[in-house]
Amino acid sequence: MPELRDPVPPRVQMIGISQTFGTTTVLHDVGLSIAPSEIHALVGQNGAGKSTLMKILGGIYPEHQGTVRIDGHEATLSSPRDALREGIGLIHQELSLVPSLTVAENIMLGIEPGRALYGKKTTRDAAHAVVSQVPMLASLPLSSLVSELSTGLQQRVEIAKVLSRDVKVLVMDEPTARLSGPERADLRDLMVELARSGMAIVYISHFLEEIFQSCHSATVLRNGRVVDSGPIEKFTLGSMTRAMLNEELAAEEAAATSRDDRRIAMKPVIELVGVTSARVSDIDLVVSEGEIVGLAGLVGSGRSRVARTIVGAERLTAGQLLVDGKPVSIHGPRAALARGIVLVPEARKTEGIIGSATAAKNMILMALDRGLAPRGVIDRKRSVAAIADKFSGLQIRPADPALEAQRFSGGNQQKLLLARVLLARPRMIVADQPTAGVDVGTKAQIHRLLRAAGADGTAILVASDDLDELIALCDRIVVMKDGRVVGSHLRSELTRQNLIDLMSGAEAIH
């Protein structure tokens, strides 16, 4: 913890910030103050106003009310260019790199050295000068194409890109949503290192535990207002969650985490016997009617592969898949759909949502084959009713089925995907990271939906990075390591710590 002394003006200070779009006010008189070397968390549900506040800081919304001071002087933030000139750098949730350029070229994009001529070598040298200042960035492969890098490394390129612009205030929007466990720890170290040099960091995350690990202070937003703010010691996990949420959902999540093992009628919907496919081998797995099974494991342990194999998106090279006790071959997601086995994919944007199609079209995509389009003609009356039902049932905002899916927030897109699988009247839902990058409120809602589907007899398989989620949601958790199943345990046998031990292979449970 740095000492925060008074005479030094805050690195960044936002005073009385309000923002209206048309007739809706999304921020009411919000204040925020961050000292040099401070890592400050900004938390709140989707739509609470976090992103809007940060976009004001980034010069994207010049028509706001209120003032922003940087190191005590008033800053004009009327364009992203202005913001960069004031020393404010934003790293967006969706990385904005050019995949076909090298790392060095991406770092120096827009501020390439030299007057008119472009030199690969001078660019590389300039990029090198930037990354060599920070030990954790020094190992970036400057000549590699960005498209060849892992998400974690790509994020470091984004950070290097910001550093090359002499940034004093760094905003990171959901930086860990797509990172694996070790990558997250690295990012944490990197933030500490950057803060030590005097940078003020705004950290937006839905992983509250990370906030307690990394941040010095926090501000909680709800419906565009600051509901709580102060040093991190002032908060607990529970108090922060309650500040963000409405009471009802908070209580339901708390109750679910402490419930006992449910009795499940063991009527298997799907069985994997010695299944081997790309990078997973000899997988045995059973999911019964009404059962929620979790798949735990580190990134690269093969969880997603198993999920994709079940819906036929990966080819079986050995082993047997049984549906309702009968051996079947599922040679593609379409064949899986015919059997009522549906996937909520991990990569929402590229594999899930059809961005330019309306929310309504996205929702009924699977149901078309599951009774909504008899003889190929869409049953308009029923589809309109089903869409309206899901919009209100899942509280999708904005409540406009005719809006393009890409215009919805991440959490609401995820709800659209869940609506898609639920409308397909599934026998089994395979959900890969169903709550990645969504806020606690949406997360609680998604959990409630999955539990409800389970209660109706749907078999559910959830792969997740979030161990608390698995423990809160699942009846049984199957642990994977290096492409193999290393254990299967009832929830009551597990704690967070022994799950971690199992995943990393430290020891087995006795």
Next chain:
Amino acid sequence: MNASVAQHPVLRLLARNNLWVALLVAVIGLSIASATFRNPANLQNILAQNGIIGIVAMGMLVMMISGGFDLSVGAVGGAVAVLAAFISREVGLPAALLAGVLLATVTGLINGLIIARLRINSFIATFALASIVTGIMFVITQGKSVVGKSAELQAFAYGSVFGVSYLFLAFMMFAILTHLVLTRTKWGHWIFSAGANEHASYLSGVPVVPVKIAAFVFGGIATALGGLLMFGQSAIGQPTGAEAWPLNAIAICVIGGTALSGGVGRVSNVIAATILLGVIGNGMNQLGVSPYWQPAVVGAIILAAVIADRAGRSRDSDH
């Protein structure tokens, strides 16, 4: 922020149908400027002359929504006309119609298979097929036109009811059919989703490859109708009669707001774009504009439409 203005239902309706507004403005303007333009016979003529390219554009629309496009509609349209002419003379008109439809359906199927199954870019695939079809046709016909027998088809092509030509009515019927297929059927739905995000569609259980092939078969059927009606107009199958179709049909679709990247397109806008281009071409003739200038004007319209579309889009997402 002028969000409240854009929210007004009338303005929104106008913005959504801006091509129809443009068409209305063009018709009114040209009617004031030129007496020959506003002559009802001339207006009827415009509709009649643009029926065939309109039908071809409907096929192109479906293929573009699926994420591709077809440069072979000109070659195939010509081949349909030549084949139909030959068979109408040797066997009879019904067989000629059937053969024409069959030919274009098969070429559509081939295009679709190459593009969806072998994952070849549609520019390359359809350009190659166009060359092959043109080449074969020239070898067989020695580059000459083929005279056919098509009294009934000719009667249709020049017939009209209440002053509206059958050709235009055929275009309207086909447009309505296209609209229904795209908006009311499962496969239509899939054409949009596969064009917009192929991978997500695949993982959702959409039969992406068959859907794309179907889009090209539909395009083939549209081309067949166009080729047969073209043959009907003159009773002659001319190998190069449809040369201008591919780029004209793509231009119409693009003016109509259809995305080259797939997933976006509306039948009503393509109808408006078809008539708009016809009206402007005809209007320029009536005003005595040199034919040499006309391609430049059409090009300017394409650019203006695309830029307006882009501007509208970024305004929409700017919040």
